[in-house]
Structure formats: C-alpha cells, structure tokens
Amino acid sequence: MKKGKIVIIVAPSGSGKSTLIKKLKQEFPELVESVSFTTRPIREGEVDGVAYNFLNEEEFKAKIDAGDFLEWAKVHGNYYGTDKNFVKSRIDKGVNLLFDLDVQGTDSFKSHFKDDAKAIFIAPPSIDELENRLRGRGTDSTGVINLRLENSRKEILRKDDYDYCVVNDELVRAFDELKVLVRSILEN
Numbered sequence: 001m002k003k004g005k006i007v008i009i010v011a012p013s014g015s016g017k018s019t020l021i022k023k024l025k026q027e028f029p030e031l032v033e034s035v036s037f038t039t040r041p042i043r044e045g046e047v048d049g050v051a052y053n054f055l056n057e058e059e060f061k062a063k064i065d066a067g068d069f070l071e072w073a074k075v076h077g078n079y080y081g082t083d084k085n086f087v088k089s090r091i092d093k094g095v096n097l098l099f100d101l102d103v104q105g106t107d108s109f110k111s112h113f114k115d116d117a118k119a120i121f122i123a124p125p126s127i128d129e130l131e132n133r134l135r136g137r138g139t140d141s142t143g144v145i146n147l148r149l150e151n152s153r154k155e156i157l158r159k160d161d162y163d164y165c166v167v168n169d170e171l172v173r174a175f176d177e178l179k180v181l182v183r184s185i186l187e188n
Contacts, residue, residue, distance in 0.1 A: 001092075001093070001094050002094050003091050003092065003094060003116075004090060004091040004092075004093065004094050004095040004096045004097060005096045005097070005116075005118070005185055005186055006087075006091065006096075006097050006099065006109065006113055006116060006117040006118065007031065007096065007097070007098050007099070007118055007120070007182055007185055007186075008098075008099045008101050008106050008109055008117055008118065008119040008120065008162075009021055009024075009098070009099065009100055009101070009120055009122060010101050010102065010103060010105075010106040010119055010120070010121050010122070010162060011121060011122035011123070011124075011155075011168075012124065012130060012148070012151065012152030012155045012156060013076075013134060013148040013151075013152060014124065014130045014131075014133040014134040014137070014148065014152070015122045015123065015124045015130065015133075015152075015168055016122060016124070016133070016168040016171065016174070017100060017122050018100070019171065020122060020168065020171075020174065020175060020178055021033070021098065021100055023175050024098065024175075024178065024179075024182060025098065027179055027182075028096075028098075028182060028183075028186070030096055030186070031096050031097070031098040031182070031186075032090065032095050032096065032097055032098065033097075033098045033099075033100070034082060034083075034086060034087065034090075034097050034098065034099050034100075035049065035050065035051070035052060035053055036052055036053070036080050036081060036082050036100070036101075037052065037053045037054075037055055037060060037063065037069075037072075037079075037080070037081045037082075037083065038052045038053070038054060038055070038060075038078055038079060038080045038081075039054075039055055039056060039057050039060050039078045039079040040052075040054075040076075040078035040080075042054050043139060057079065060072075060079045060081065061079075063081065064081070067084070068081075068083060068084060068085070069081035069082060069083065069084060070082045070083070070084040070087055070108065070109070070112065071101075071104070071105045071108030071109060071112075072105075073102065073104040073105055073108075075102050075104070075151070076144065076147055076148060076151065077147070080102070080105065082099070082101075082105065082109075096186060102155070103155050103158050106119050106162065110162075118163045118164070118185045119162035119163050119164070120162065120163065120164045120165070120166060120178065120181055120182075121158070121159045121160075121161075121162045121164065121165045121166070122166055122168050122174070122178075123156060123159045123165055123166070123167045123168065124152075124156070124167075124168060125167060125168070125169035127149070127152070127153060127156070130149065130152055131145075131149055134148055134149065164181050166178050166181070
C-alpha cells in the first residue's frame with residue numbers, strides 16, 4: 001500500500017492560513033486535517049475534537065510525559081501538540097494528511113519525516129497588513145495581539161526555510177498558487 005502524503009501549512013497568526021486551509025479542504029477532499037491538541041481556550045463557534053482537541057494544562061502535560069506527541073510546543077502562552085499514533089496510523093493506511101502548524105511544529109515534522117513532509121509557508125504581504133488583520137479579527141486582547149506580532153516577525157524570517165512559500169497578498173491568487181503546489185505534492 002502506498003503511504004499517505006504529509007502537507008504542512010505553516011504561517012504566522014493573521015496570515016490567512018485558516019481561510020486557505022478551509023478552501024484546500026474543499027478543493028482536495030482526500031486531504032484529512034489532523035486535529036491537534038491545545039490548552040488554549042475554546043473560541044466561539046469552535047467544537048471540541050473538530051478545530052482542536054481541547055485539554056487543560058495538566059492533561060496536556062500528562063500526554064507529554066507519556067510520549068504521545070510527535071511534536072508539541074508552547075506558543076502564545078498555550079500548549080499545542082500532534083498525536084503520534086494518529087499520524088502514523090493514517091499515513092500507513094495511505095491517507096493524505098494536512099497539518100496546520102507553527103514553525104516549531106514544522107521543524108519537528110521536517111526533522112522526523114524529512115522530505116516525506118512538505119511544508120508550505122504562507123507569508124503576509126507585510127507586517128503592517130498582518131497587524132491590521134489581527135486587530136480586525138477582534139478575537140484577542142491588545143497584549144495577545146502584540147505577542148503574536150512579536151512572534152510573527154521572527155516566524156517571517158523563516159519563510160524561505162521550507163519547501164515552498166506563498167505570499168497571501170490577494171486571496172484568490174494565493175489560493176490558486178497553493179492549489180498547484182498541493183496538487184503537485186499529492187501526485188508525486
């Protein structure tokens with residue numbers, strides 16, 4: 001049986017990553033999005049087990065201690081992690097997996113899977129535009145937005161470290177470019 005493909009979308013907060021991933025899942029129904037674990041508070045409209053598997057910090061740390069995560073990190077004050085058994089079982093069954101990861105998680109995946117994991121960095125057109133998007137969402141406090149911007153500046157410096165980079169300056173154009181990349185990954 002042919003092993004499944006691993007497609008990683010990595011981007012700073014506010015880059016349009018979630019919107020692009022939603023469109024990718026519609027265009028490529030054969031891509032199964034991995035649902036990460038997190039300790040961040042559930043947002044309005046999110047469903048546990050769909051957007052994320054929500055845990056408290058104690059539960060998350062128990063999974064770390066048990067070695068359940070392929071990768072995990074503390075980002076913006078919250079823990080995020082990917083379940084090792086989920087990934088291995090799906091890939092072995094030929095399922096193509098889609099991951100929404102930060103740079104730390106992507107680095108862990110690339111270290112573990114090497115070229116079997118393809119990472120696409122979604123870059124904002126500028127830091128100013130990124131800040132406008134984050135403030136426009138209205139989901140985070142000023143302190144959280146400032147922390148996200150500080151982290152984003154560091155993450156953007158890594159944009160050329162991955163397999164591909166797509167600048168999300170205009171959604172339709174960026175999505176067209178992303179579709180071509182994902183189709184190529186899935187066909188090879």
